[in-house]
Amino acid sequence: xxxxxxxxxxxxxxxxxxxxxxxxxxxxxxxxLVVGVLLSAAVCAWLLxxxxxxxxxxxxxxxxxxxxxxxLELEQSLNALQGLSAYMRATPNVGDEAFAAVAxxxxxxxxxxxxxxxxxxxxxxxxxxxxxxxxxxxxxxxAGSDPAAxxxxxxxxxxxxxxxxxxxxxxxxGPNDTQARVPVAVMPVxxxxxxxxxxxxxxxxxxxxxxxxxxxxxxxxxxxxRLDPAKVExxxxxxxxxxxxxxxxxxxxxxxxxxxxxxxxxxxxxxxIERLSQQLELGQRRWLLVATPVAGQFLAQSGxxxxxxxxxxxxxxxxxxxxLHGVVGRSAQVEAMVARRGAELAESERRxxxxxxxxxxxxxxxxxxxxxxxxxxxxxxxxxxxxVEAAFARPSLRRESIYPDDREPLRRAFRAVAQTGGYELxxxxxxxxxxxxxxRERAHAVRGPGDEVYRIAGVAEDISQRRAADVGLVDSEARxxxxxxxxxxxxxxxxxxxxxxxxxxxxxxxxxxxxxxxLGRPLVERIPGFDPHRAPxxxxxxxxxxxxxxxxxxxxxxGDMEGRSGRCYVCIVHDLTALQQAAAAGLRERDRAQAIVVxxxxxxVTTDPYGRVDYLSPRAAELIGRDAAEALGRTLPEVVPLRxxxxxxxxxxxxxxxxxxxxxxxxxxxxxxxVPVSYTLTPVRVPGTLIxxxxxxxxxxxxxxxxxxxxxxxxAAVLDRPGFVARLERALGDSRLDGRVHTLIxxxxxxxxxxxxxxxxxxxxxxxxxxxxxxxxxxxxxxALGRVGSDEFAVLCEGxxxxxxxxxxxxxxxxxxxxxxxxxxxxxxxxxxDLGAIALDRDCGGxxxxxxxxxxxxxxxxxxxxxxxxxxxG
Numbered sequence: 065x066x067x068x069x070x071x072x073x074x075x076x077x078x079x080x081x082x083x084x085x086x087x088x089x090x091x092x093x094x095x096x097l098v099v100g101v102l103l104s105a106a107v108c109a110w111l112l113x114x115x116x117x118x119x120x121x122x123x124x125x126x127x128x129x130x131x132x133x134x135x136l137e138l139e140q141s142l143n144a145l146q147g148l149s150a151y152m153r154a155t156p157n158v159g160d161e162a163f164a165a166v167a168x169x170x171x172x173x174x175x176x177x178x179x180x181x182x183x184x185x186x187x188x189x190x191x192x193x194x195x196x197x198x199x200x201x202x203x204x205x206x207a208g209s210d211p212a213a214x215x216x217x218x219x220x221x222x223x224x225x226x227x228x229x230x231x232x233x234x235x236x237x238g239p240n241d242t243q244a245r246v247p248v249a250v251m252p253v254x255x256x257x258x259x260x261x262x263x264x265x266x267x268x269x270x271x272x273x274x275x276x277x278x279x280x281x282x283x284x285x286x287x288x289x290r291l292d293p294a295k296v297e298x299x300x301x302x303x304x305x306x307x308x309x310x311x312x313x314x315x316x317x318x319x320x321x322x323x324x325x326x327x328x329x330x331x332x333x334x335x336x337i338e339r340l341s342q343q344l345e346l347g348q349r350r351w352l353l354v355a356t357p358v359a360g361q362f363l364a365q366s367g368x369x370x371x372x373x374x375x376x377x378x379x380x381x382x383x384x385x386x387x388l389h390g391v392v393g394r395s396a397q398v399e400a401m402v403a404r405r406g407a408e409l410a411e412s413e414r415r416x417x418x419x420x421x422x423x424x425x426x427x428x429x430x431x432x433x434x435x436x437x438x439x440x441x442x443x444x445x446x447x448x449x450x451x452v453e454a455a456f457a458r459p460s461l462r463r464e465s466i467y468p469d470d471r472e473p474l475r476r477a478f479r480a481v482a483q484t485g486g487y488e489l490x491x492x493x494x495x496x497x498x499x500x501x502x503x504r505e506r507a508h509a510v511r512g513p514g515d516e517v518y519r520i521a522g523v524a525e526d527i528s529q530r531r532a533a534d535v536g537l538v539d540s541e542a543r544x545x546x547x548x549x550x551x552x553x554x555x556x557x558x559x560x561x562x563x564x565x566x567x568x569x570x571x572x573x574x575x576x577x578x579x580x581x582x583l584g585r586p587l588v589e590r591i592p593g594f595d596p597h598r599a600p601x602x603x604x605x606x607x608x609x610x611x612x613x614x615x616x617x618x619x620x621x622x623g624d625m626e627g628r629s630g631r632c633y634v635c636i637v638h639d640l641t642a643l644q645q646a647a648a649a650g651l652r653e654r655d656r657a658q659a660i661v662v663x664x665x666x667x668x669v670t671t672d673p674y675g676r677v678d679y680l681s682p683r684a685a686e687l688i689g690r691d692a693a694e695a696l697g698r699t700l701p702e703v704v705p706l707r708x709x710x711x712x713x714x715x716x717x718x719x720x721x722x723x724x725x726x727x728x729x730x731x732x733x734x735x736x737x738x739v740p741v742s743y744t745l746t747p748v749r750v751p752g753t754l755i756x757x758x759x760x761x762x763x764x765x766x767x768x769x770x771x772x773x774x775x776x777x778x779x780a781a782v783l784d785r786p787g788f789v790a791r792l793e794r795a796l797g798d799s800r801l802d803g804r805v806h807t808l809i810x811x812x813x814x815x816x817x818x819x820x821x822x823x824x825x826x827x828x829x830x831x832x833x834x835x836x837x838x839x840x841x842x843x844x845x846x847x848a849l850g851r852v853g854s855d856e857f858a859v860l861c862e863g864x865x866x867x868x869x870x871x872x873x874x875x876x877x878x879x880x881x882x883x884x885x886x887x888x889x890x891x892x893x894x895x896x897x898d899l900g901a902i903a904l905d906r907d908c909g910g911x912x913x914x915x916x917x918x919x920x921x922x923x924x925x926x927x928x929x930x931x932x933x934x935x936x937x938g
């Protein structure tokens with residue numbers, strides 16, 4: 065309350081006395097009655113609209129389901145006709161019993177099929193006498209009759225013969241020219257399958273037609289039988305037929321007779337009917353499906369909800385009107401009671417003021433809902449910075465001064481005072497001058513007669529200085545917590561017993577588990593074999609176990625610290641999954657790039673993982689005699705037919721399953737001419753797996769001979785990867801012919817990254833060239849050296865068994881370690897190498913599989929700390 069000139073707080077002004085009588089007691093009840101009736105009517109209309117919309121949605125969904133079911137039923141019928149056509153091409157002179165044995169299961173595919181007919185073409189004439197029909201009863205074509213005598217069927221036969229596709233005819237009359245008209249499906253039968261692809265051969269290879277009569281009624285009923293019953297009617301029209309003959313099916317035609325059929329024969333007559341339609345284009349004709357709801361369906365589905373809503377609304381309106389009539393009548397009594405309570409409150413405030421005004425804390429009293437401030441001590445102006453008069457003039461001032469983030473907790477505690485009896489909270493306020501202060505507030509409920517809470521009193525203490533002493537510690541803890549949660553690696557702390565104490569967000573993502581699921585569990589469950597008490601080897605790789613049981617590679621760093629509860633260990637977990645995936649992807653792209661770059665001057669053909677051609681270079685298109693657009697999507701043997709030089713047989717397994725291959729062969733061009741070529745087949749892979757297709761390079765005539773002539777010169781030089789692969793492929797081919805055993809040595813350099821980081825890529829290439837010369841000089845006669853990677857060499861020892869070739873390993877290692885590399889102009893660096901060797905015999909796969917096996921042997925040798933692995937290729 066505002067202060068007096070002497071500095072004392074004052075009470076709130078007493079309320080004005082209520083009027084003796086209120087006017088217009090009946091007006092609120094009458095107004096509520098009128099508004100309630102209008103709202104009830106509006107709700108009823110809204111519910112009716114919702115029910116109509118729901119019924120419309122159900123009808124549209126049911127109609128679309130039936131459209132799809134009818135299309136599927138018709139597709140099964142046409143598939144059965146195609147099956148009959150394939151059988152009649154292979155067996156044109158089939159007997160009656162055999163024809164019936166074939167037709168019965170085909171008719172069972174779809175109830176819409178009425179009969180199946182085989183009509184071979186008469187020699188020298190465009191006549192098609194029916195040879196076989198099943199079943200004969202009810203079929204529109206009898207044995208010996210000519211379907212082409214009907215103009216609609218004859219037109220369909222000609223179209224089917226010229227397009228090599230199924231064609232539907234206009235509906236034709238059944239036996240004895242009854243009203244039941246049925247469409248006829250026509251499928252051409254050629255003596256040779258090539259006629260389907262070559263239009264010029266169709267007329268000469270035309271052997272006859274396979275016919276199927278479709279019953280529209282059974283077609284629609286079969287489609288309806290696939291779905292749950294619904295009150296939806298279907299009509300079927302043939303839009304390709306002339307006006308007046310477009311109706312194929314209507315559910316009321318059989319019940320109401322021909323007059324209704326004549327009225328419904330045109331789709332245009334359905335303009336005033338609620339409907340949903342869809343067109344089907346198949347067999348060179350356009351059919352129209354029209355779905356309509358059963359009469360009265362929408363009204364029947366409206367239900368009782370709208371009328372119940374109207375009744376409930378009217379009942380609530382009457383209840384509210386009677387309630388308002390009683391409340392307004394008692395308003396005078398309520399206002400009198402409020403005045404009396406106000407006087408009592410003024411007396412209580414006077415007594416309270418005498419007790420609390422000397423206190424440095426802010427004492428306050430308010431109503432239970434907090435809407436009216438009844439008393440506030442003079443200390444309010446010192447703590448909040450506002451005059452006491454401002455607090456009474458604006459009751460929300462105290463609530464608005466609270467820091468925004470602290471308002472909600474204080475609001476919840478204030479509202480629960482009646483149940484809890486009081487609260488004690490700390491919160492921040494923003495003073496009038498903008499300064500932020502911390503307040504500790506204690507409040508309790510004031511109860512009157514009958515133990516009813518009728519006001520709330522509280523004390524607010526300024527604790528800003530006390531809180532300032534803790535700010536530094538809190539900020540430090542918050543920064544540390546933010547750093548741990550934002551770390552890119554998983555951070556796990558464990559106690560002396562190895563139990564997990566904390567688990568940051570990155571660790572949750574890595575292991576697929578929430579922190580609550582692993583706290584208190586042993587760390588060894590997530591990283592088997594790992595002991596934080598022993599310092600792990602630097603860079604050693606461990607296996608983590610996700611919540612799903614999946615394992616993934618990790619590297620763990622450990623540090624320990626002393627806490628109040630004893631020693632604990634901090635484990636930083638780095639996930640290597642992305643690194644290994646990136647390395648695998650880089651190897652795959654490197655293989656593809658090297659194979660394509662080396663082949664730029666030759667004809668290049670590449671495939672996808674399924675063996676289909678996805679690239680054809682201009683030189684390859686010229687050499688093969690095909691356009692690139694024509695070759696794309698076809699298999700490699702279809703586009704590039706290669707034959708063996710000696711046997712003349714077509715080369716097989718030109719796919720990713722064959723491994724790397726090379727050699728000489730004969731190419732059969734698209735015009736039938738043959739060209740001698742040499743080829744190299746290079747798969748695109750990741751370690752241990754062939755994926756991504758193959759790269760096939762072709763060299764014509766003289767180029768192939770020049771390649772063979774330079775084999776001796778290449779053997780004396782350091783080969784690149786494609787050259788070494790070709791040399792290795794030839795050695796494997798010789799091994800398959802004469803049974804000779806060879807040895808493949810794989811050498812992987814280490815510490816080249818130091819050279820690249822200090823002197824750049826040019827220095828690395830210079831070092832690799834010098835090492836290549838030293839290694840080549842150390843080879844025995846007949847050995848071939850190739851650079852097969854950025855820091856990898858391979859040595860082929862032809863005619864040498866694995867035991868004899870292993871004597872060469874110390875020589876090669878010595879040649880590498882004796883070579884000194886100068887970095888940064890004055891530092892001398894000695895390189896290290898890992899070596900692995902495998903035996904090659906006639907059971908080995910391709911060259912690239914052998915290289916992959918040798919690479920694996922090299923990795924095993926390094927894991928065995930220098931022991932040479934003798935793993936063989938698969």
